[in-house]
Amino acid sequence: MTKRFEDKVVVITGGSDGIGLASAQLFAEEGARVYITARRQALLDQAVSQIGHGAVGVQGDVTNVTDLARLYERIERDHGKVDVVFANAGVHEPVPLEAIDEAHFNSTFGINVKAVVFTVQKALPLMTEGGVIVLNGSIAGSKAYPGQSLYNASKAAVRSFARSWTNDLKERGIRVNVVSPGGTETRLIRSYFDATPGAEAEVIKGVPLGRLGRLEEVARAVLFLASNDSSFVAGHELFVDGGVAAV
Template sequence: MGKLDGRTAVVTGGGTRGIGRATARRLVAEGAHVFITGRRTELLDEAVAEIGEGVTAVPGDITAPADLDRLYDAVRARGRGLDVLFANAGTASHATLEQLTVAELDRILAVNVRGTMLTVQGALPLLNPGASVILNASTAAGHGTVAFGAYAASKAAIRTFARTWANELKGRGVRVNAISAGPIDTSGITELFGAENEAVAKAALGANVAIGRMGRPDEVAAAVAFLASDDSSYMLGANLYVDGGENQI
């Protein structure tokens, strides 16, 4: 018996070789049927092949309302509503104030802030009583890391969303919480810093963590599964740190 037996979940950014896919895999292992979405069909197909039964891929972009409509139409067709939503999809930027362009700022906010809002807003009619909504914030929101201003600002907004939406949805019995991961070893590191700088970036990121290393996607997935389950029934509007002690000691 899994902690999520019979439940229906959605993981945005679920095809990525990182937190999204690891979380989809973990939720399926806990007994949920998981719908994953993302812009890259080849990664979604790869995730379905890897995870196997219990996962359905619906390609789409969280910034496009029509794509989210298709995702939630698929969930609705299953006929069981929605019990778990992990609003995970996001993007990052590496630019100082001097380098940051309006176009790049708009891109970050469109995906991380507007996309998250549209994701949760679109799910509202489907959320069952007792549903759990988990927003992917970041430890970056509490730092002044050079060249991460736009990303950090977008994740600070996500933290605020979690508090506000928790208050707004509590009357429906829906819990909203956030999760803030520290540096996690995913393919996103390569995409952000470039393959030629990957090893140096990972070493530097890991050195700044109290536990002495970067985190693994499955470690974040375990925390999401906790927030998705009844084990976290007394948590509302919280921000769960999975950061190897980076922000704690």
């Protein structure tokens, strides 16, 4: 196992499950000092135990700027720096246009957009040249899937942030990229499939590689974007989707 992240401080929001947890495990195995966040303490504790390697869990809600500030205050006390931010926390609540209400709008944009902004903003005072920001997007930001326009738009915003922030942060030597998964075997998508008959078969039918992605496949893409292996990659959206967006 290589140690590309030896002594690097890595922050992952939504790190107690799914892509966040899988990424945290790989970062830790490659030597990183990993900090994860989640709202539920029990899941957070379980994830920290699973990750090992001295990982730290800080309970909090990413839509609450006070909680985010507390996260970075802890990291500043412990290490005085942040090397990598993976703004991973997100929500997928498909609702057709006619059924959208204010609560659904606030939830989707609060977690998928607002939280991304302040997760990154609050990290910046601790980041120096060579720092990396990876945002978790989705092919939905480009594909305009029906019945989930708010989700699609929220992920399009994430894609736009990577472009804008690449320009905003270039003088500081901080790179920003997006990893955009397609259908991936997560608890979130499994609950959606279980509640929507035929959805899984329909999704797989549209994937050139003929299957859902695996968590570790997305996590490896995250680590690539966060590492020096991608040192000349900036403002980019890396699709990890079995060919859906490209074909």
